[in-house]
Amino acid sequence: MPQHPDPIVTIAPGRVRGFWRDGSAAFLGIPFAQAPVGDLRFAAPVPPEPWDGVRDALEYGATAHREKPGEVTLIPEPSVPGDATLNVNVFTPAPGDPGELPVIVYIHGGGYTEGSPASPWYDGAAFNRDGVVTVTLSYRLGFDGFGHIAGAPSNRGVRDWLAALEWVRENISAFGGDPGRVTIAGQSAGGGAVLTLLGMPAAQGLFSAAWAMSPALADVPPERARTLSAKLANLAGVAPTRDGFAGVPEAKLVELQRGAASSDSKDRLAGLRAVLVDGLPWGPMVDGDLIKTSTVDALRAGVGAGIPLVVGSTDDEFTMLADRVKNKLRLVPASFALGLLGVPPGTRAAYLRDNAAQRRKGTAAVLGRYATDAVFRAGVVRVAEARAQAATWVYRFEWPSPVIGWACHCLDVPFWFDCLDAGVGALAGDHPPRALAAAVHGSAVAFARDGEPGWRAWSTMPGSTRIFGGEPSRPDVTADGYASVRALV
Template sequence: MTDTSTSTRYAVADTGAGQVRGLWRGDPGAGGSAAFLGIPFAKPPIGPLRFAAPVPVDPWDGVRDALEFAPTAQRGDPGITLIPEPSVPGDATLNVNVFTPSPGRTASLPVLVWIHGGGYVAGSPASPWYDGRAFNRDGVVTVTISYRLGFDGFGHIEGAPANRGVRDWLAALEWVQANIAHFGGDRARVTIAGQSAGGGAVLRLLALPAAQHLFRAVWALSAALADVSPERARAASARLAHLAAVEPTRDGFASVPEETLQSLQETASRPESDDRLAGARAMLTDGLSWGPMVDGDLVREPTLAALRAGVGADKPLVLGTTDDEFTMVLDSAARRLRVVPASLALAKLGVGRERRRAYLSDNGAQRRKGTAAVLGRYVTDAVFRATVVKVAEARAAAPTWVYRFSWPSPTRRWALHCLDVPFWFDCLDDPHVAVIAGDAPPRRLAAALHGAAVAFTRGDDPGWPAWSGAPGATRVFGGEASVPDVIADGYRSVRALV
């Protein structure tokens, strides 16, 4: 329903809890879309609900304004980040934002649900890059969701349900199933997508038996898996309790202000050794400290094990990475490292001799760029790119497509982490994009990547041969002119790490 009684155009939609009023951007029916912001899918996780599973929101009377982004689980100023992700203060942090070209019950459009990244400790669904405007233009309803972060979302707490952040994802997706028809979407045509920790989130959901009824397909950008072991989760929580001077119980943690736990959680997750190299080795070996935990209940086994067992095998998957996700972090050390042999540097990171030899042999072009470039690529491969091959191989014959984003940033040198996101969302006109992609990012590249995402969300294949049919087949977005768009073994350079 559209309200045009004033110069500002509003759209009103039903939800199971009551009606909401969104704002039209552009003209209805002429390429415009309506934004419904900050719709709660659960009660604020405060007081007795702070460490509880999400609880459905109470119904409201009348029409509730959904005109501004609701509070975010990310608190305070996140500082300079590659993706603009603002924090919004407040308690009601469990909410969804819906962008639709056709609010109403009759459209039955495909639906994209986006889960933001941020290492499971940061990030915001309120980023201007996540606005669904371009997907709406192409006939796709878009939803962004929030979830509890860090210790509040994923820490082990005696007496509290585990994986509260995962439960938030499930509750938000249940909200989509129950309500998206009122916004013009088809509940049977839901694709979930995310980047970085959000990419890890959608792979975790793909491999989660309890989530299988909630979506049809998955697109994972630069997925960072967590699969935190119970032992590691308990150790990090015990250290956090020690730092906060409380018992590691629900009552103990509840006695500590949220902002205090958030300020201490980074310290609690770091290795106790002051050796920075030891810390780097631990991160590469053990992964993230806060994130989905293998709890034996909701999350019964690691993501790859569940995929190998066939969970989610009926659902199409697209996944890929940028070529140099984190290589830029070592740019400042390039001069110091140029006298250090690459093999020795990898040995310091704990890479065994045979693996070092094989890895360096497969990465000759990167090796010619210097030791810093090799180490940066190794971190990229160990955390992100090897995951692509492991997931594709774990799914065997299940429909899986693989890609690489290879266009190097003119401002940051590399095809770095997050660079693909504004191309995927086709939001190159956003002023924040120039910082990471320069003043003239190639629109043809956005059309290709975004177009593949739209086709896949509609139910088609993304436009290149599936890995499941031709193992190794990889679509290269933004590569050199001499490189074909599709290559036979696009992730060969990570084979030594798989």
């Protein structure tokens, strides 16, 4: 279609103006809910007020992520100041055309406390090039989004996801997207969000497919959520109620929430052990309302069984962190180190036997792989097995970063988005393989378009795993790609 200076579309609240760039259009910072401030701070999301005239959607909207001086993250995720943090960004090759194109809705990661949809890595240009409309969304983070508050709706961040998906269902056809072909996708906490939504009855019907990268599930037990809330209230000097927390500035709660969730021990291994045993402190809570049981149990019970899923992880999400202490661990036996993390003797022996190749790389490599497996890779297997015959495809991202030395956390994201020119050198090196991006991104496009990513499903051959970035001499698909985590499942 001809590219006019100002693509304008009409959505439910009013008209919005985007801008053209290289064959597709971007509409940024469109509100899907009112600003969560004042009386709405701890409320469920409220639909935006209609507007007259044409609203500019030319810049990213405010983010819930707040900038921390000196902070360095694996993915560049800018923080945008402002209160109206509940917004979406839409990237489309066909604004105003009939809604026929498949849609990807991407949920960013960041441990449910960080992250921003305004990252240049999340730009949908490559998906637009391949005929897929792309949406990124913002949601409330940390305590404001997920903390337990007496007298306030639970899981406010989850309710934000639902409200954004409802916005997509109602409005995406104006941008050329088909509301009946929506794939939700995300990485890390965003991947956990995808699985949470997949296993949540209230989310059924809002999307037709799901892709979870390195999913970090929270499933915070209600008693732990209440304990953390009480601890945070004590640190803030207020009652653990809606009125009490409402009197604490957001910035102060952001500052205090890390302390409320941290271990009192000075022992680094004790802190790591607490994370591995207790899980993430802030995130979706099993509240008995929106989330009635753990995500894996919900999937095992058949929730989301009619929705195709792709799920996988990188090989060494956390090993780069263990590398920092590899000299101290050089003479520490791997079995002893795993014991300090609370791994039982029988499990320890089986795990080390199944990970002999990693063991030869040293104790730090073993601990990094174990943390990766405990948090991410064993969960991939649990999810695939819980879904039984439901259409499920599994992958591993094996290509090691020439900068980091491992197939680390977040490394697969720029390949999935095919955005290797968007400043990825610090993570992926100066010459990341474009053929790998074509393979990963092409699978995502095929899945969004056709409902299949292009390899044998785990649900038809349990264990079947697509290997991205493996040795050229090895097949792309292996019969049991997650055999090394069996001791932890």
